[in-house]
C-alpha cells in the first residue's frame with residue numbers, strides 16, 4: 544500500500560485537474576489531507592465552500608459535459624468514434640476533461656441548486 548503524499552499538490556480536490564500549492568485545509572485534527580485545489584477552482588473557492596452536496600453538482604456537470612462533447616462532435620462533423628482520427632478522439636477527451644471542471648465551477652458559482 545502506498546502512502547499518499549500530503550505535502551505535494553496532485554489532483555484538485557474539487558475537479559480533478561492539476562492542483563497548485565493551495566489547499567482547502569483540514570476538517571479535523573485527524574484529517575491528513577490538505578485538499579489541494581487547482582488555480583481555476585481557487586478563484587471560486589468561496590462558492591465551493593457553500594456547497595453541501597457536491598455529488599449533485601457533479602451529476603449536473605456531467606449533463607453539461609454531454610452537451611459540450613456533442614457540440615465538439617458536431618463541430619468536426621463526426622458522431623461515430625470509428626470515423627474519428629486519433630487527434631480528433633484525443634481532442635474529444637480533452638474537451639470532456641476540461642468540460643468537467645468548467646461545468647462544475649460554473650454550476651457552483653451560479654448559486655442555483657443543481658436539481
Ligand SMILES: [Zn+2]
Nearest residue numbers: 555558581584
Ligand atoms: Zn479544480
